Amino acid sequence: MKYLFIHVLGYWVMDHTFRVVEQVPFSTVSDYKTADKLRSKLIKKYPDLQPLPLEKSYVVLELLKNPKYFEELHERNVLLTKQGIKAAVSEDWLIMQAIANVNELDRVTNLLVKRLREWYSLYFPELAIRIFSNEKFVDLVISRTKSGLITELKVKETMGADLNDSDVEEILLLAQQTRGQYRLREQHEQYLRRVMQAYCPNLMELAGVTIGAKLIELGRGLKNLALLPASTIQLLGAEKALFRHLKTGSQSPKYGILFSHPLVQKARLKDRGKVSRALADKLSLCARLDYFKGGFKANEYKKELEERFSHE
C-alpha cells in the first residue's frame, strides 16, 4: 500500500508506515493544476496508490515546517488565489457592471440636462418650457439656431437675451457633452444585448435588455437568479416595501423592477399583481433554461402571457 499527497509545492509518495518513498517538487504552479494527469501517471508506477488519509496529513505538515519552503509556499498560494480571482470574472460581472453604468449615466445625464435647460434659458427660455423630453431638448439645442427655433415654435417675441456667439458656444459644448452621454448609454445597451444574447437569451427575450440585466444585478448573478423562487424574482427591487410590509403590516408589494415591464404596464391596475406573478414565474423558468443550458423557449412564454392577459 502506497499513499500520495499532492500539494502546490510538489508531490510525496509514502509507504504504509508513512515514510516518504518519493518526493518531487513542482517547478511552477501549473504542474499543480495538471495534478490529475500526474495522478494517473503515478498510479501506473504504484498500482496500489491511495490518497493520503486526512488524519495522517500531519506527516506532510511536519515536512513543510522546514523554513526553506516558507517563501515559495506563500508565493504560490498568492498566485493560486490571484488566478482564482481572475477566473471568477464571468459574464455576470460584465452584465452587472454595464447595467450599473447605464443607471449611473441616466442619473448623471439628467443632472446635466437640468443645468443645460437653466443655462440655455438665459438665451431662449421658451424652448425649455415647451419641450418636455430631455433628449429632444438636447437635440434641438444642438441642431437648430435660435432663429430657427423661433420660427419652428412660432414664438412671437422671445424673452431670451441676445448673447454673444462665444457665450452661446459655451452652452453648446455642454449640450454636445450631454448628447455624447445619450449615445454612450445606447452603446452600452447594445453591448448588453450582445453579451446577454450569448449568455442568457431566454431571460433577455422575455424581460428585455434593461430589466433582464437588472434582474441579474439584483439577483447577484444568473446562477443565483436561477435558484431563486419565482416569488422572490417577482419582488426583486421592492425590498424596501417588502420589509416595511413585514415590519408594519402595510400592503405587501406586488412588483419590484418588473413594474416597468411592458406586460405589467399594459395591464389594468387591478390585474397588475396577477400579471407580475405570472411573469415572474416564466422569468424564473427562463433563468433556469439559461443557466442549465436548456433550449430557447422564451418566445413561447411571451406569446402565452400576451394571449392570456389580452383576453381579460
Add this chain to the structure above:
Amino acid sequence: MKYLFIHVLGYWVMDHTFRVVEQVPFSTVSDYKTADKLRSKLIKKYPDLQPLPLEKSYVVLELLKNPKYFEELHERNVLLTKQGIKAAVSEDWLIMQAIANVNELDRVTNLLVKRLREWYSLYFPELAIRIFSNEKFVDLVISRTKSGLITELKVKETMGADLNDSDVEEILLLAQQTRGQYRLREQHEQYLRRVMQAYCPNLMELAGVTIGAKLIELGRGLKNLALLPASTIQLLGAEKALFRHLKTGSQSPKYGILFSHPLVQKARLKDRGKVSRALADKLSLCARLDYFKGGFKANEYKKELEERFSHE
C-alpha cells in the same frame, strides 16, 4: 398750464381743467421707449407743459376704461416685460451659470470615474489601487494597453480577467466620455476667465477664477457683492456653520469658500482666520473697484497680502 401723460398706448396733453387737448396713440412700443425725445418735442409746442400730478391720474384711467384699449394694453405690457427680462441678463448670470456647471461637472465626473474604476478593475484591478488621482486614472486607461500598464507599474501577476476586446472597448468608451468631461470643465474655466477678465478683473486676479465666480454666485451678482460688508464676504459659503454658531453658540466659522484660496491654504492653522479676514477685506475692495469701474489694483493687494503673511 398744460399737463402731459405718457403711457404705453400713447400720450395725452390736458389743459388746466384736465380736459384732453391732444391725444396721440403710439403705433409700437418703441415709441414709448423714446418718450424722452417726445417730451422735449412737446415742450417746444407747449412751453408751460407739466407732468400730470399723480393724484390726478384717475382722469387718464377713466379714459383707459374704454374696452377698445384692453387687448392692446395687455399685449404691450407683456412685450415690455419680456424686453425687461431680456435686458436683465448680464455677465453676472453668465458667470453664475458657468460656475454652477463647473461644480455639477465635478460632481458628475467623480461619479462616473467611480464606476470606471470598478468596471476596469475586472480587467486590471492593480491600476485602481495604485493611481489615486481620478484624472490620471482616466488618462492611463485610455492611453495604455493592459500589457503596457503591467510593464509600467511592474505588476508581476495581475488578478484581472482576460476580457475580450469588445468588452474592453466598452470600458474605454466610458473612459473617453469621462475624459470629455474633464476637457469640458477646462473649457468652462477658460470661458469664465475670459468673461471675468472683462467684467471683474480685480476680483478674478485676487480670488482666482473659481473662487471669484463662486463669490459672485453666492453673493448673487457683482453689484450685491460690492455692497456686502467684508465680514459677510469672509463667511460666504459658511452659512450653515454661521447659523449653527448663532443658534447653539458653537465656534464661529472663520472662512467659507475662501478656505480653498491659496493664501489661506498656505497659512498656518492658527493664522488662517486672520488671513481670511484680510483677504475678504481686499476682495470687497476688488468687487467695488470692478462694479464702480475703478482701476486695476488687485495685483497690489495681492502683493501686499503675500508680503504681510509671509513674514509671520
